Amino acid sequence: MMLRLLLCFFLIGSSLYPSTNIGDPINEGHHNQKEKFQPGEMIMHHILDTHDWHILDWKGHAVSIPLPIILFHEGRGLQIFLSSKFNHGHSTYLGYHLDTHSGSIIFVNQDGTINDIETNKIWDFSITKNVFSLFFSIILLLLIFTSISRQYKKNKNKSPKGIQSLLEPIIVFVRDDIAKSAIGEKDYQKYLPFLLTVFFFIFLNNLLGLVPFFPGGANLTGNIAVPMVLAAMVFIITTLSGKKYYWQHIFAMPGVPKPVLLILTPIEIFGVFLKPLVLMIRLFANITAGHIIILSFFSLIFIFGEMSPIAGYGVSVFSSLFVLFMMTLELLVAFLQAYVFTLLAAMYFGMAIEEH
Secondary structure, three states: OOOHHHHHHHHHHHOOOOOOOOOHHHHHHHHHHHHOOOHHHHHHHOOOOEEEEEEEEOOEEEEEEEEEEEEEEOOOEEEEEEEHOOOOOOOOOOOEOOOOOOOOOOOOOOOOOOHHHOOOOOEEOOOOOHHHHHHHHHHHHHHHHHHHHHHHHHHHOOOOOOOOHHHHHHHHHHHHHHHHHHHHOOOOHHHHHHHHHHHHHHHHHHHHHHOOOOOOOOOOOOHHHHHHHHHHHHHHHHHOOOHHHHHHHHOOOOOOHHHHHHHHHHHHHHHHHHHHHHHHHHHHHHHHHHHHHHHHHHHHHHHHHHOHHHHHHHHHHHHHHHHHHHHHHHHHHHHHHHHHHHHHHHHHHHHHHOOO
C-alpha cells in the first residue's frame, strides 16, 4: 500500500509541476502564471477517457503511450494512425484535430476553423484508454479462469493450488451467498456464469483503476457507458426470464382493488426500468467519487504550495494520510461495489422466476 501511495505521488505529482526557465526571472514568472495549477482540469483529465495513456510530464513535455486512432470518414474511407500525430491536441493530422476539452475528433479547415459538415461524417472507432483497459481486463480474466479450469480438470478431487486456491473461496462465496440465496437451489446454475463474470469483471477493473501506472489507472467502471451496458444486460435477462407471476404482480397485483391498481401499476412499471438505472448510477457514482476524492486530496498539496512552499509541505503530510486512508477504503469499495451489483442482479433474477 505504501509503495502504491508513493507511486501515485510520483506519477501524478510529476504531471502537475510546471516546467520553469531557470535563470530568466521574467520568463519564469510569466510561465508560472500561465501554467498555474488548475485542480478541476487535472481531476477531469484523470477520470475521463483519453486517446493516449498519459504516464508523466518530464521537463515540460508529456510522456504518454499513443493509442490507435481508427476513423471511418464518409467520402474519405478508413483512416488509421496513432494518437501521437495529434501531439496532445496541439497538431492537426490529415485535417483531423483532437479537441482536448470534449475528447472528440473533429475535422478542421485549412484556417483552423471547425468543419461541422465533415465532422458529422466521422465515425470514431478508436482504441481509447478505457477501450484498451476493457480489452486488457477481458483477456486477463480469460487467462486466469481458463488456467483455473485446466487445473480443476487436471487435479480432480485434489486441494487447489496457486491462484486457484486464492479465487476458489470467492467463487464459492458468489455461488452460495449470492446466487443460491437470491435465486434458489433450483434455478441458480442457469444464472451463475453471468453473475460470476459480472462480479469479477467489476472487481478486477475497480482494482485496476487504483493502480497508478500502466496498464492500470483507467476509470473504466467510472465511465457511465460501462455500468449502463452491464445494467442493460441485467434488464434484458430479467425481462426475458420473467414468469407470468412476475408480470402479474407488476400489471395486476392479486387482491388489490382496481382503483388502487390505477396508482400502483404505473409505479411498478416505472420500477422495472428504475432498477437497472439504480444499478448503473450506484456503480458509476461510487467509483467516480472515490477517484475524485483521492485526486482532490492531491490537489490540496499544489494549491497550498502555490501560496507558500512551507504550506505545501505542511499540507502534504495530512493529504498523504488522507490519501492512504482513502486508498485503503477504495480497496473495500472495489469489492463492495462488485458484490452489491451482483447481489442486486441475482435478486432481480430471483424475483423474475419466483413461483406462485
